[in-house]
Amino acid sequence: MSTIPLSLYLHFPWCVQKCPYCDFNSHALRSSEVPEDAYVDALLRDLDFELAQPHLRARPLVSIFMGGGTPSLFSDRAIARALEGVNQRLAFAPDIEITLEANPGTAEAKNFAGYRAAGVNRLSMGVQSLSDAQLKRLGRIHSADEAVRAYQLARAAGFDNINLDLMFALPQQTQAEAEADLRALIALAPDHISWYQLTLEPNTAFGAHPPPVPDSDAAWDIQQAGLAQLAAAGYPQYEISAHAPRARQSRHNLNYWQFGDYLGIGAGAHGKLTTAQGEVLRRARHKHPKTYQAHAGRAQAVQEAHSVARADLPFEFVMNALRLRQGFARADFAARTGLQWDAQIPGVARARAQGLLDETGARVTTSELGWRHLNALLSLFL
Template identity: 55%
Template sequence: MYNFTSLPPLALYIHLPWCVRKCPYCDFNSHQVPGALPETEYVEALLRDLEQELPLIWGRPIVSIFIGGGTPSLFSPEALDALFSGLRARLKLLPEIEITLEANPGTVEAGKFREFRALGINRLSIGVQSFQDAQLAALGRIHGGREAIAAAEAAHAAGFSDFNLDLMHGLPGQTVEVGRADVAQAIALAPSHISYYQLTLEPNTLFHARPPQLPDDELLADIEEAGQALLAQGGYLQYEVSAYAKEGFRCAHNLNYWEFGDYVGIGAGAHGKLTLPAEQRILRRARVKNPRDYQALAGTPAAFEEEAIKPREAAFEFMLNALRLKEGFAPHLFQERAGIPLGLIQNALQQAEAAGLIDWDVQRIAPSAHGWRYLNDLMQHFLPDRKK
């Protein structure tokens, strides 16, 4: 039984599902551009979708917006302007709101950065993945190292003091030296934030069906540790498994996810999670994935599937997210966000502590150094069906 004492922060996620070409490692809901982008029709569908969420979120301010994909920067500034006009007419946006747009390198898209900034977008997340042409080709990327550098430089020139670079490691043919060169180049471009994560072979991707030759586990560890050392030397503090930021530039939108905040998700394949205190439940909604189906159904109940989360599932999901944060979380946050007493997971906490995977007291619950290294083992202790 839930007992919510307060509402969590509320964010908005918007999914724009089209890319120039589907990358062989990508398991996101992305689709190759079908000729001309249906910008007007899709923006109208997004706003219809949002309107059916409004009765569930009346009066709640939006703390962050993240526009992901796909490649959202393929959309024209005019289409995004129409979208933001619709959002501002329907939602209460905080004055200091963080608004992030995902972008891929390329001279045409980078030329739009000034216009994006003028719309109120104040953060970019640029998917460079690597600065090495050979590695980018192996990943099926449509840009080269020069375009990746130019995109970061264009972000600075357009007035973005806050932008992220996505960087992968463990790539086909990668050595420690090549991995270090990628991280060094990213640091030299002076982004405020770097996402540094390992390439994984996800189901339902071309790489999963036809796996490339990747570095072995020992080399993977060496590449990651070398990159992490450079990031630390460059003043990028690791605050989450794959997130590194300069002081004061942690991603507010992603922090809301990791701290089990609420979010509305609109767009093809988007997911949302809302706390409903009056009904004492947590609700999840997932939109249909196919863009054409989404455009036809947006604004109707047929556009999404709905699920109420059980309390024990909420406890696991909270821990699954919050323990990704290196500093962990304050114990009171569990009661506030999961809506159940900490005592429900007391035995699991004690078992994880006995295994040396977690440190906890009245002020903080966080992975130990050992637990941070073996995070999957730590998460196992909080599975809903695990016998205590």
């Protein structure tokens, strides 16, 4: 257990407005004021509740990710107070990665230097498109010019590790338009690119009223052309939607995908922890900000909690690890599940027989055939 990396996720649940495709736990502000101090207080109370488990305090944090919602609605002062409070309670690894998600609206850009001074060393910006027409269709509150300007301001503020999010297969988008959008993003030279297909999720405005999006064949063509563009530009694919040179891969997300441990703090946040006895626990907080704040620091803030059954551990592990091009080490599978990787694991024999896995020495990776049929591969482990 002590060898499993520990990360921290802090959820900030408010946005200026809800995007029609978003199924994250985000809530449109009903006033111009964000309850900064009250919410940071709740986060720290909630963290204290988690740290009642004494074995956690001895484990340094390898990464912190502040997601949302829109964390950049919070001032640099509030973010600094949150990080200071965390560091008073937990040690930071010397090379800790601290990421803040930011909306590229100009209202938050003035805080970039303050975020950097507070200890944030990685910025993740939800650009989503560099076409004003598409941004309008997606319900985004910024323009393409504002996104570029925010990126330039972040660079000027000292950020040398920036991720930009971009979506494809957007409403009425042609392949030529998708390629031009990606080409414009690559020209900015971010350190990491998250490039993913728009999905029409249930319980969203787009789910209820689907816009006209490219069909599956057209989306596939866009994806293949985009992957070639990214690779040629020096952004190799290391996970389904993540592209970066090895030195700029997201350490926080790698910890998720490698079945590491993470504390989930904040409204609707999910966490996964391995106990001193090797039991894997998953917990989720109440989603509504007011309910969460009322209970933060007490057991009542936890809405869902369960122990992962031993029989389910192989699927939970591979569901994440086989998303990575580099796969996983057999030793990590053993250390994080308490099981050995062999034909006795349900699904392994069938995956081998169907040529969906490559197993070389101490590593297990998805074969090219398995990569093209990843959902079918993962279903073998259910």
